[in-house]
Amino acid sequence: MTAPGTRAQASAEESDDLDVEEALALVREAPPEAGDDSTGHVSAPAPQPSGVRPAERHRATDWPRAREIAARAARPAAAKGSAAVPAGARRTPVSVPLGDALGLVLAAPLDALTDLPSFDTSAMDGWAVAGPGPWQVRAEGVLAGHAQPDPLTDGEAVPIATGARIPADTTAVLRAEHGRTDAKGRLHATRDMLHGQDIRPRGQECRTGDQLLPVGTLVTPAVLGLAAAAGYDTVTTVPRPRAEVLVLGDELLTGGLPHDGLIRDALGPMLPPWLRALGAEVVAVRRLGDDARALRKAITGSGADLVVTTGGTAAGPVDHVHPVLERIGAELLVDGVKVRPGHPMLLARTKEDQHLVGLPGNPLAAVSGLLTLAEPLLRTLAARPAPEPYTLPLREAVQGHPYDTRLVPVVLRGDHAVPLHYNGPAMLRGIAAADALAVVPPGGARQGEETELLDLPWATAGIGVCFT
Numbered sequence: 001m002t003a004p005g006t007r008a009q010a011s012a013e014e015s016d017d018l019d020v021e022e023a024l025a026l027v028r029e030a031p032p033e034a035g036d037d038s039t040g041h042v043s044a045p046a047p048q049p050s051g052v053r054p055a056e057r058h059r060a061t062d063w064p065r066a067r068e069i070a071a072r073a074a075r076p077a078a079a080k081g082s083a084a085v086p087a088g089a090r091r092t093p094v095s096v097p098l099g100d101a102l103g104l105v106l107a108a109p110l111d112a113l114t115d116l117p118s119f120d121t122s123a124m125d126g127w128a129v130a131g132p133g134p135w136q137v138r139a140e141g142v143l144a145g146h147a148q149p150d151p152l153t154d155g156e157a158v159p160i161a162t163g164a165r166i167p168a169d170t171t172a173v174l175r176a177e178h179g180r181t182d183a184k185g186r187l188h189a190t191r192d193m194l195h196g197q198d199i200r201p202r203g204q205e206c207r208t209g210d211q212l213l214p215v216g217t218l219v220t221p222a223v224l225g226l227a228a229a230a231g232y233d234t235v236t237t238v239p240r241p242r243a244e245v246l247v248l249g250d251e252l253l254t255g256g257l258p259h260d261g262l263i264r265d266a267l268g269p270m271l272p273p274w275l276r277a278l279g280a281e282v283v284a285v286r287r288l289g290d291d292a293r294a295l296r297k298a299i300t301g302s303g304a305d306l307v308v309t310t311g312g313t314a315a316g317p318v319d320h321v322h323p324v325l326e327r328i329g330a331e332l333l334v335d336g337v338k339v340r341p342g343h344p345m346l347l348a349r350t351k352e353d354q355h356l357v358g359l360p361g362n363p364l365a366a367v368s369g370l371l372t373l374a375e376p377l378l379r380t381l382a383a384r385p386a387p388e389p390y391t392l393p394l395r396e397a398v399q400g401h402p403y404d405t406r407l408v409p410v411v412l413r414g415d416h417a418v419p420l421h422y423n424g425p426a427m428l429r430g431i432a433a434a435d436a437l438a439v440v441p442p443g444g445a446r447q448g449e450e451t452e453l454l455d456l457p458w459a460t461a462g463i464g465v466c467f468t
């Protein structure tokens with residue numbers, strides 16, 4: 001097997017020639033040493049996984065439970081435990097121009113402000129005709145957007161365009177391809193016609209006041225189109241949750257090559273667009289280094305609904321997140337999760353209407369925390385519907401952690417999920433090629449075993465749609 005370093009170098013040179021499958025092969029090769037934690041593989045079951053303090057194991061929350069806690073944390077107090085109250089209802093609805101409403105959720109029903117169509121409309125290009133043919137054809141036709149045409153008299157026809165107003169006393173529209181004019185200029189139908197044919201009557205789709213969509217509907221491009229057609233300039237929505245990202249770590253560079261023990265900040269560029277894809281407005285990204293005072297000031301001074309910190313969640317000398325949360329009297333709702341990577345992640349209530357998600361600094365561990373804690377919390381704040389859980393069989397067995405859930409990057413191929421390597425906590429190489437994360441239960445999953453999948457936002461919606 002080629003050493004990954006060599007292969008990576010070769011791949012950069014050959015990149016013009018790579019097709020997608022070849023590119024994926026780069027992240028599907030067996031990593032250098034199975035069982036080395038840096039590869040993301042968990043070694044044979046051990047009574048006490050390395051790097052985990054006994055007290056932390058005691059506190060750590062099961063992965064599914066952690067997601068439930070995160071989803072419920074942002075519910076209005078009266079609604080906790082009650083599925084009947086719409087999630088996010090506590091947050092005062094806002095009126096948002098259509099151009100800014102994509103991805104928000106309706107906080108008021110979309111009731112038609114007009115009949116649709118709002119006038120009797122021609123469904124085809126051709127002639128509006130009155131009574132049975134042949135017809136005398138009026139010289140001047142009717143186009144869409146024109147003033148109301150004069151009524152027709154029996155035996156009369158007028159050229160008409162799709163979307164134009166139907167003259168009074170029209171009995172049908174004759175399509176352009178179904179009519180012929182004789183030498184005397186009279187119009188004949190070449191097909192039988194029905195009364196009312198190809199006329200869209202006013203109110204066919206809805207009448208003013210009809211409910212078109214209920215509260216809780218996700219504003220999709222189609223909803224924007226319907227709202228505009230129905231007369232709306234703005235829609236009433238649940239406000240977009242505001243998120244602030246605090247990047248911790250003195251070792252982080254924002255440009256150039258790693259040097260002298262310093263590394264590039266991978267989370268500053270990754271988290272804001274990902275948070276937007278999860279429905280948040282990112283109000284600020286701040287780099288605070290390893291400064292406990294700055295962290296405390298940033299958290300207490302933040303007006304965001306969700307503060308996301310990166311790094312500093314473990315027990316190192318400059319891991320300030322726990323001490324600062326304790327100092328400001330935050331309530332820890334989740335303190336460690338039985339999931340790999342990412343087990344030191346945490347969720348705290350910092351103020352009445354503010355939560356903090358502490359993401360571990362290892363980049364894939366941060367993704368794990370984002371999807372485990374931030375995604376359900378933001379979903380509730382934004383009142384977005386929960387995605388339907390789904391499973392696919394694994395094309396290959398995936399080794400499990402003895403006690404914890406594993407989240408493993410996969411690509412979807414046909415009816416299978418194909419696990420990717422380079423899935424260690426510090427690696428983004430696997431996730432960058434992935435369509436989803438497979439949820440591998442403690443103990444692992446066999447080849448062919450149906451496994452829950454968490455879709456990555458771009459795999460289903462594309463970059464342009466949901467990252468605005």
Ligand SMILES: Nc1nc2c(c(=O)[nH]1)N[C@H]1C(S)=C(S)[C@@H](COP(=O)(O)OP(=O)(O)OC[C@H]3O[C@@H](n4cnc5c(N)ncnc54)[C@H](O)[C@@H]3O)O[C@H]1N2
Nearest residue numbers: 051052249264265266267311312313314319360361362365
């Ligand atoms: N004694 C223990 N040590 C560690 C434990 C533990 O349970 N006990 N857990 C390990 C695990 S697992 C993880 S994950 C990390 C979590 O550490 P922190 O959240 O405190 O993060 P840092 O120590 O600040 O950083 C860890 C690692 O990630 C790099 N990093 C940090 N920020 C970024 C960034 N924005 N972009 C790229 N890389 C980043 C940082 O340089 C470190 O290499 O703790 C283990 N240790």
Ligand code: MOO
Nearest residue numbers: 341342343365425
């Ligand atoms: O396993 Mo940590 O939780 O390395 O990311």
